[in-house]
Amino acid sequence: MMAGLVTVVVLLVAMVVAVPVAKRFGFGAPLGYLAAGLAVGPAGLGLVTNVEAIAHASELGVVMLLFLIGLELRPARLWVMRKSVLGLGGAQVGVTAALVAGLGIALLGLPVPAALVIGFGLALSSTAMALPMLAERGLLANQSGRNAFSVLLFQDLAIIPAVALLPLLGNGSVPDADGAWVAVAKAAAAVAVVLVGGRFLLRPLFRIVDRAGTPEIFTATALLVVIGTAVLVEEAGLSMSLGAFMAGVLLSDSEYRHEVQADIQPFEGLLLGLFFVSVGMGTDLPALMAQPLRFAALALGVMAAKALVMVVLARVAGVPVAGAVRMGAVLSQGGEFGFVLFGLAVAGGSMTQEQASAAMLVVTLSMIATPFVFAAAERWLVPRLLAKPKRPFDSIAEDGSPVIICGFGRVGQVVGRVLRMRGIPFTALEKNAAQVDFVRKFGNKVYYGDPTRVELLRAAGAEKARVLVVALAETEESLRVVEVARRHFPNLTLFVRARNRWHVHQLMDRGVENPVRETFDSSLRLTADVLRELGVADDEVARTIDTFRAHDERTLVRQHAVHHDEGRLIQTTRQAAEELQSLFEADRAER
Template sequence: MLEALVILLAAAAIAVPLSRRAGFGSVLGYLVAGVAIGPSGLRLVTDVDQITRVSELGVIMLLFLIGLEVRPARLWVMRRAVFGLGSAQVAATAAALAWIAHLGGAPWAGAVVLGVGMAMSSTAIVLPMLGERALLATRAGRDGFAVLLFQDLAFIPLVALVPLLGGAAMPDQLPLLAVAKGAGAIAVILLGGRFLMGPAFRAIGGARTPEVFTTLALLIVAGSAALAGAAGLSPSLGAFMAGVLLSESEYRHELQADIEPFEGLLLGFFFVSVGMSAQVGLLAHQPVAIVLGVAVLLVAKAAVAYALARIARHDRVDAVRFALALPQGSEFSFVLFAAAIAVGALGRDQAEAATLVVALSMMATPLLFAASERLLIPPLRPRKDVRYDTIVTAPTPVIVCGFGRVGQIIGRILRMQGLPFTALEGDPAQLEVVRRFGSDVYFGDPTRPDLLRAAGADKAKLLVVAIDDMEAALRVVDTAQRNFPNLTIISRARNRRHVHLLLDRGITQVVRDTFYSSLKLSELVLRASGIPGKQAQRAVALFAEHDERNLIETHGFYRDEKQLIQSVQQAAEELSGLFEADQRREKEAGPG
């Protein structure tokens, strides 16, 4: 087992960075690593079942962490998307795929199993894929999550109905024992989360005993999943319920920090196990059928999802993202196919081919989604048909892009010093406001090279990017660097990630929004709390210096969220040590 673990870790360490660097995300890297080391590849690891059983904990922990982010009030708000859009997606996709499978020669019982199984999408693939691109908060991300949640809820009833397709008779009465077990498990999770988990954390002293706190956190996740599984429910559903119940707890952030490292590693192993379980040999024996099956699955699911998204009034960008996030099969598909084989509703040969189609669709989805973000989404973004100002002023040494709160202050100070500048603003509403106060500003989109050239960018010395939208600001920087390499660029940054993206482009003169105002406000708070003025100034200066240094140090790995979180925690400890050392020096120096 130790040797297999070393091979798994080595394969992931090689494949995942290469996949991320190529822009395809980490999921594809894990899947390719699994194929490479599995029975269909180099055969370095062959015990796929054992690895799959362990790695399924990653999916369970993922659902628990999602539950922590979904407050009960938010869950209630999402009810229409979950049960409306979710049920429509499953029903319409299953019907379309079942009809296609029947046309392909499958009997109706097997076609229905294939349709329902392939209608499911992979939570473990979709959510990390959207999360890596910061799309979970978009309309496409929210509705994608709602559909996946409905699929989790619907999976158990669908598995229970499979025996009917194999010719089993409808039971004369409800299976009251099974229903009671399921209801009892839900009640235990709900009541335990409501009344027992909080006191349990307080009894162990909260986060002050880290190893016991982590143990209890893992116990809650594994225990909720095991309880749901023992009652015939989805283990991931039990973990999700526990997460939702703890989302209002004061320990939510500590729980998230403790579970995330385990979730990330085990979820990666899950994707590796999916790659290992793919019987790639079938592709050599039935290349046309398998490739055609993958193409039909991806196209049919994406088409149905796009149509439903447009019916739900998504714009074109969100509809495309929603459609291309969900076209793959699911880990649940494998379970459904196995259940169908057991009752004779699906032939083993058909199930093996369908399993390979699902696995290949999982590998193809990150590629398709990455390609769409690069090639399809940009042309679909709405473009306003506006008429920009014609710039007739003589070239100036400074161009200010964005004349909102930040740009106006820069402009006023430049005027005080008698320095001429050209100001560009792309928001008509903002333009109307500043012109009422007598500011001479041109209406135009500074991401366009022709407008920058008209503003004198080929002769100017300095470009100030004061736009508040991060993506637009980065496009201005890219346009300026590509077309006017003579310009020195100074940029406003919305947050730390924006700073890192600017550093990627070689922009080092960057000022973060609210950073200096927050420092000044902190100094006032310290003084109002009774701390002497010099000591308050020194504390704020120490923090500012340390924070700026940490910002530069984390640039090398800012895309690695886990390493970034660890670095932030280490920086907090280091900063506390610096404050303590500074206070000791102050005491030793004495008054005066």
């Protein structure tokens, strides 16, 4: 018992140390977990030796990941994705497997059965690695992220027929027909049980548990659904991950989806991390040290081949260059199902233990290298591919407009619409070319240019205009426009949108009187509506809001004098809260 607890402590310490360091240097959590496994495993410090037991337990992380993915994929959405799943995913697996198998036969002299198994195994990518890397950068919702998920989903489905066909490669004989039909029947029965049971039993089950009002039992029920479905499907000879994915899809339309997701997420994150730790611990460092260049070349060669195939197929499917490169980088590694396939292939006689160990080491090295490759692509390659040719700023014919609006987003457009309704001409400057093209469709007079440039303001007629409205979203750009206007165009009256109190103080430092806080008035209006709904009389609501507004504006001015001193700023904030409370108490006593 104590030995098991010591192992848990060692693993947790390694994870707590390695993951923040990896994320600090921009390589993502998976690399941190792999490094932790390498450090404490048999080939490292040797603090943990029961690698196989940990690997079995950690498989639940992949299972829960697929369940959560299923929760996000409603059946209607899954149907919409069918073309990318079957088309792009099928092409990736088929082409990559054929290419890797051909290279294995031509360059390494592998027997055909072993080459086919290795080709297919290395064509698979790591769902557990790719999806977290995409999620960390918020890329799952864009086109390349969705397509990458489609490919991964097809790979998870493809492992089923691959495992079923392995006996054909073992000794060249066709497996017993009766046994094959029994296996197919078991698999079909398991899928039917999951689909029918999920359709008619899951919601009533969660409804009964929810009425009990015991949160921990609800969590236990969610875990039972995930693990029970996975075990049922595995017993039928299918992938545990596939069973969990189906359960997630069946629950995706239910009213309990979000609560189940919140209960499962913490277990998924920790167990998925443990999966990568087990991969790191299982790395055959002695074999790698014996032939480091050979294995490094094999891993890099596989990654290059997979990335090239993925980029070409993605481009054929209409994915932009930057998205295709991103898909190639994130899917270039081998996957966790490769370990399963190679182990079964050894048991079936289609490849030797030496070949399987070498293939597993290549998969591990590719998984270790992928966070570096993906981070490098995201930092240096993708931004250059996304960058569009610089569009020249518009030339502005000065027309004597009395108002110049810098920034024509949601705030600047409201100002412009009201001015146009009153028949007051204005010149609007916007740095976002797409925004300029969009608002021009509605007849707005807006020019593409950088309002922080004095030449552009002069061309817009700043020397003759009366008012400059600074409605920029970026705080630093707003401050630069104010500085330029104060220095070069003192004739202008400035009205400036302020993002927060710090922005207000910076504007006051630059001589701007009464900056407009963008959410202050709307927040007060919302508060007034809440008070009225609670039965407070209109005159009392108005007095309350006016008291708060006046006090907050006085506090803002008072804090401007000390906003560079954090200690005094905190002190004045506390004093202001006490003063406001005293004001309301006095007002309540008078009534």
